[in-house]
Amino acid sequence: MGENYLFKYNVDMVFCIDATASMRPVINTVKNNALNFYHDVTAAMERKGKHINEMRIRVIAFRDYLADGDSAMMTTDFFRLPEQSKDFERCVKSIHAKGGGDTPEDGLEALGYAIKSKWTPGGDKRRNIIVVWTDAPTHKLGYGKKSPCYPSGMAESFGELTSWWGDEQCPGQISDSSKRLVLFAPYEEEWSVVTENWNNVIHYPSTAGNGLEDLDYKEIIDAIGNSI
Amino acid sequence: MFCGYCGARLKEDSNFCGKCGTKVIKMPEELKWEEEDTVTFEKKPEVIIHQEKESEDFCNYFYKPEDL
Numbered sequence: 343m344g345e346n347y348l349f350k351y352n353v354d355m356v357f358c359i360d361a362t363a364s365m366r367p368v369i370n371t372v373k374n375n376a377l378n379f380y381h382d383v384t385a386a387m388e389r390k391g392k393h394i395n396e397m398r399i400r401v402i403a404f405r406d407y408l409a410d411g412d413s414a415m416m417t418t419d420f421f422r423l424p425e426q427s428k429d430f431e432r433c434v435k436s437i438h439a440k441g442g443g444d445t446p447e448d449g450l451e452a453l454g455y456a457i458k459s460k461w462t463p464g465g466d467k468r469r470n471i472i473v474v475w476t477d478a479p480t481h482k483l484g485y486g487k488k489s490p491c492y493p494s495g496m497a498e499s500f501g502e503l504t505s506w507w508g509d510e511q512c513p514g515q516i517s518d519s520s521k522r523l524v525l526f527a528p529y530e531e532e533w534s535v536v537t538e539n540w541n542n543v544i545h546y547p548s549t550a551g552n553g554l555e556d557l558d559y560k561e562i563i564d565a566i567g568n569s570i
Numbered sequence: 571m572f573c574g575y576c577g578a579r580l581k582e583d584s585n586f587c588g589k590c591g592t593k594v595i596k597m598p599e600e601l602k603w604e605e606e607d608t609v610t611f612e613k614k615p616e617v618i619i620h621q622e623k624e625s626e627d628f629c630n631y632f633y634k635p636e637d638l
Contacts, residue, residue: 403632416632429631436629455635495638 349397351387351467351570354420356459358452360476361403361416362442368475368526368554369439375559376431380423382559394570395466397423401433404452407486409443414491434437442478445551449480450532453523454497456468456509457506457515468520469570477553479530500535507540518542523568526554526562544569 350472361370375382384394398420407414456472483500486492498502507521508514514521522542527533529547537545546565548554571579571594578589585594 401632402635403628412634413628415635416628417635418633420630421631432629433631436627436632438627440627454638458638491634493635493637 349467350393351376352462353394353462353469353570354398354400354459354473355471355473355566356400356402356456358402358404358449358456358472358474358476360405360447360449360474360478361437361439362405362447362478363440364442364477364551364553365475366553368477368557369434369437369534369559371557371559371562372475373431373437374437376434377427380427380558382563383566383570386563387570390567392570395409396462398462399423400406400456401430401435401437402452402455404448405441405442406447406481407451407489407492410441411489411491413441414448414454414486414489415451415493420460439553446481446485447476448486449474449476449478449527450483450500450503451486451493451533453536454483454503454506457503461516466497468517469515469522470520471522471524471566472529473566474527474533476527476533477548477551479528479550480532482532492558500532504539509541524565524569526557527566554567 361369380397383397387394400418400420402417405414418433421433423430424471452561453472453474461470483497497506505512506515508516510518522544523540525533525537525543525545526548527545528550529545530550537543544565549556571582573576573587573590575591575592576587576607578587579589580587587594589601615627
């Protein structure tokens with residue numbers, strides 16, 4: 343514990359939250375605990391002998407480009423915690439679980455945006471963590487291209503998205519040593535393809551369609567703490 | 571009509587009371603209350619409308635992300 347305490351972890355997190363109707367249970371869990379989130383994660387880290395120096399969180403709320411148009415992909419800048427805990431709370435409380443169209447959602451596009459976040463470089467121990475929360479499989483990349491809201495510059499294929507993530511041989515957008523992807527998602531396509539092909543991924547399989555209601559807040563904190 | 575001072579009965583077009591001499595003061599037309607002008611105010615039961623305020627969807631911290 344003493345040796346780890348010498349390092350100060352600088353943590354950037356991006357939450358990719360499926361904001362469709364079935365996700366109400368876990369979105370409510372996030373809303374109810376947003377104000378305490380910084381305290382709970384740092385406490386979990388202290389128990390492991392790790393100290394968080396700085397923490398920032400960005401939120402990307404995603405749905406379905408073809409079904410939800412303008413509200414299919416919404417994002418925030420990074421919030422610095424704990425200074426902006428109230429702003430972060432206000433932000434997550436304004437996410438309403440609705441819409442979605444067909445079962446799969448456009449989670450890979452959200453992942454693309456997350457990978458290309460404005461991560462802060464530097465720090466003794468930097469952690470760049472993406473957490474995906476969804477109870478649905480994801481469309482293949484580009485499925486929503488017919489929507490006028492679909493972004494240009496998005497990865498054209500899973501292969502290109504994989505290059506953005508990178509690996510030990512070919513660095514991506516994020517340093518290999520600092521990146522982590524935590525998936526609270528069904529073990530279905532294309533999430534299973536991500537888990538089987540990308541490094542630094544921790545997948546907590548969820549039951550499709552039940553809004554991650556089996557997941558309790560302590561499990562979420564432990565999972566995030568384990569990824570740091 | 572009657573004299574406002576002594577109560578003597580007067581003709582409708584009288585300008586003075588024939589008994590006491592008091593001038594008859596005629597109400598201007600606009601101040602006369604006709605029965606049908608009477609307005610009755612009834613206390614209506616209070617109707618409480620519960621309207622749930624719809625909270626904002628995506629507060630102003632959210633924005634549509636730029637093209638990549």
